[in-house]
Amino acid sequence: MPRADSTELARRIRVQVLRMTHRARASHVGSCLSCSDILAVLYAAVLHVEPKNPKNPDRDRVIVSKGHAAAAVYAALAESGFFPTNRLENFAVDGEAFAGHVTHHDVPGVEVSTGSLGHGLALGCGMALALRGGEPVSRTYVLVSDGELNEGSTWESVLFAGHQNLGNLCAIVDFNGFQSLGRVSEVIGLKPLAEKFKSFGWTAVEVDGHDHQALKRCLAFDGGTSPPRAVIAHTVKGKGVTFMEDKLEWHYRSPNDAELHAALRDLGEGE
Amino acid sequence: MRSAFIEAVCRAARKNPQLWLLTADLGYSVLESFAKSFPDRFVNVGVAEQNMIGVAAGLALSGKKVVTYSIVNFATMRCLEQIRNDVCHHSADVKIVGVGGGYAYGTQGHTHHGIEDLSVMGALPNIDVVAPADPIESRLVADLVLGTNRPAYVRLGKAGEPAVHHKDPPFQHGRVIRLLEGSDALIIATGGLVEEAANASGELERRGLSVAVWSCPWLRPFDDGALRDAARSFPVIVTAEEAVETGGLGAIVARVIAGLGGERPRHVLAAVPATRGPSAISQASARALYRLDAKGLAERISEVIDVS
Numbered sequence: 074m075p076r077a078d079s080t081e082l083a084r085r086i087r088v089q090v091l092r093m094t095h096r097a098r099a100s101h102v103g104s105c106l107s108c109s110d111i112l113a114v115l116y117a118a119v120l121h122v123e124p125k126n127p128k129n130p131d132r133d134r135v136i137v138s139k140g141h142a143a144a145a146v147y148a149a150l151a152e153s154g155f156f157p158t159n160r161l162e163n164f165a166v167d168g169e170a171f172a173g174h175v176t177h178h179d180v181p182g183v184e185v186s187t188g189s190l191g192h193g194l195a196l197g198c199g200m201a202l203a204l205r206g207g208e209p210v211s212r213t214y215v216l217v218s219d220g221e222l223n224e225g226s227t228w229e230s231v232l233f234a235g236h237q238n239l240g241n242l243c244a245i246v247d248f249n250g251f252q253s254l255g256r257v258s259e260v261i262g263l264k265p266l267a268e269k270f271k272s273f274g275w276t277a278v279e280v281d282g283h284d285h286q287a288l289k290r291c292l293a294f295d296g297g298t299s300p301p302r303a304v305i306a307h308t309v310k311g312k313g314v315t316f317m318e319d320k321l322e323w324h325y326r327s328p329n330d331a332e333l334h335a336a337l338r339d340l341g342e343g344e
Numbered sequence: 345m346r347s348a349f350i351e352a353v354c355r356a357a358r359k360n361p362q363l364w365l366l367t368a369d370l371g372y373s374v375l376e377s378f379a380k381s382f383p384d385r386f387v388n389v390g391v392a393e394q395n396m397i398g399v400a401a402g403l404a405l406s407g408k409k410v411v412t413y414s415i416v417n418f419a420t421m422r423c424l425e426q427i428r429n430d431v432c433h434h435s436a437d438v439k440i441v442g443v444g445g446g447y448a449y450g451t452q453g454h455t456h457h458g459i460e461d462l463s464v465m466g467a468l469p470n471i472d473v474v475a476p477a478d479p480i481e482s483r484l485v486a487d488l489v490l491g492t493n494r495p496a497y498v499r500l501g502k503a504g505e506p507a508v509h510h511k512d513p514p515f516q517h518g519r520v521i522r523l524l525e526g527s528d529a530l531i532i533a534t535g536g537l538v539e540e541a542a543n544a545s546g547e548l549e550r551r552g553l554s555v556a557v558w559s560c561p562w563l564r565p566f567d568d569g570a571l572r573d574a575a576r577s578f579p580v581i582v583t584a585e586e587a588v589e590t591g592g593l594g595a596i597v598a599r600v601i602a603g604l605g606g607e608r609p610r611h612v613l614a615a616v617p618a619t620r621g622p623s624a625i626s627q628a629s630a631r632a633l634y635r636l637d638a639k640g641l642a643e644r645i646s647e648v649i650d651v652s
Contacts, residue, residue, distance in 0.1 A: 203406035
């Protein structure tokens with residue numbers, strides 16, 4: 074299956090997320106839309122993965138530590154060919170595989186289940202440690218949220234990865250500026266974030282998390298002997314749907330019928 | 345007990361190049377042999393237990409077999425959710441080793457009393473929970489858990505524990521070890537209290553009572569079948585554990601007995617009560633205070649069986 078254009082993949086992810094959360098009356102729409110471009114660039118242009126052979130030992134690993142973005146993850150995998158898109162209708166359905174937080178059981182392409190914040194980077198460190206020095210080098214990408222950087226466990230892992238010089242590890246921060254109860258800058262500020270990573274022995278770059286060309290440049294790396302890399306992706310919560318952008322309420326609400334129609338129009342999608 | 349376990353890990357590592365050992369900066373004079381023999385598979389992650397368990401799970405999900413090492417409370421409760429989500433939920437091939445089980449570090453204070461681990465780990469899904477009684481059981485447990493791909497929690501003592509066995513007993517996954525025969529009562533003990541139970545049996549024998557003793561290293565899987573059989577033949581069953589009374593061996597035995605029909609044995613649950621004694625307390629004093637030593641166990645049995 075030829076790879077989709079990342080821009081079109083991002084649009085398809087957003088459309089699916091809206092339909093899934095509308096159908097399931099599920100939350101975290103804004104968190105899914107903020108990282109849709111990151112996931113699209115990864116799966117369309119960066120990762121060495123085979124959708125029809127998802128356990129290929131040479132594959133790159135992806136851990137979505139912000140497990141509440143499950144709808145976007147499932148949509149990215151389905152739209153990339155890991156499983157049929159009609160399985161997305163089972164999102165958050167009683168008794169089905171597709172739990173509201175990322176699950177690996179019976180979902181091809183998901184490496185690990187997540188949902189409690191502050192776990193993913195340690196898992197990624199373990200994978201990077203196991204895989205470094207391989208030929209070809211498998212890279213491990215861990216997508217974390219900005220709010221998740223409140224967790225002390227995340228910083229244990231940042232310290233560890235720097236000390237171990239895990240050059241095949243990349244942490245991507247979906248910096249949409251919101252956490253559950255308010256703006257990150259008001260709850261517990263993270264700035265200067267790049268400097269924090271650098272002082273722990275990482276390389277760190279800041280990027281517009283919706284600029285596909287810029288994301289491609291930052292996320293492509295050879296996984297060699299360099300330090301671990303942090304890509305701080307500045308994003309907008311709810312990106313792509315005008316009335317959802319930069320609004321905390323879309324961490325919780327699901328779109329009603331009228332909002333779904335308006336959102337799909339925003340994304341250039343027919344009903 | 346620690347050394348017997350780690351020697352077994354070293355032997356396994358010689359045969360299995362995928363076996364790794366992680367420590368959260370503990371194991372002075374215990375882990376050096378592994379570190380020296382397998383420097384590429386030994387990682388001191390620093391004083392960071394949550395990260396240790398996540399890293400262990402990540403390694404295991406990439407094809408490695410991983411042993412993690414720390415003191416009981418730090419090995420389990422400090423990183424409990426990582427064990428639950430990252431190890432158990434993924435059936436990751438991680439063996440969590442906690443040293444200093446019970447009151448082994450008693451005078452160090454309550455932070456180092458490893459008495460809730462059996463209950464806490466027993467509440468998690470998909471993980472074996474095992475507490476060997478002496479160096480021989482420790483080696484047998486190591487060989488067995490390292491031979492599986494399942495998560496396991498292994499509670500060890502520290503050093504210098506007396507030998508309960510003088511040769512390898514029949515040993516199987518999830519099975520009790522029948523140590524002493526008897527007919528008036530049965531003591532099922534786990535970990536370091538097996539020795540106390542054996543001594544209690546000897547003391548009661550001098551007073552005319554015939555008390556059987558089982559070592560029960562496996563809290564999960566638990567030997568339900570053996571217990572059900574015993575419940576038909578012993579009028580009194582005592583459980584003995586250097587652990588809190590909620591959720592451990594006694595609670596497991598009570599659950600099985602409660603499910604039996606007909607006449608049931610009397611169950612005496614010897615464990616650490618909810619109300620605790622001093623923070624600095626030696627293992628011997630704690631066992632005496634909570635009536636978990638040979639004298640205390642013998643007294644408990646005398647109280648429910650008429651010794652003439």
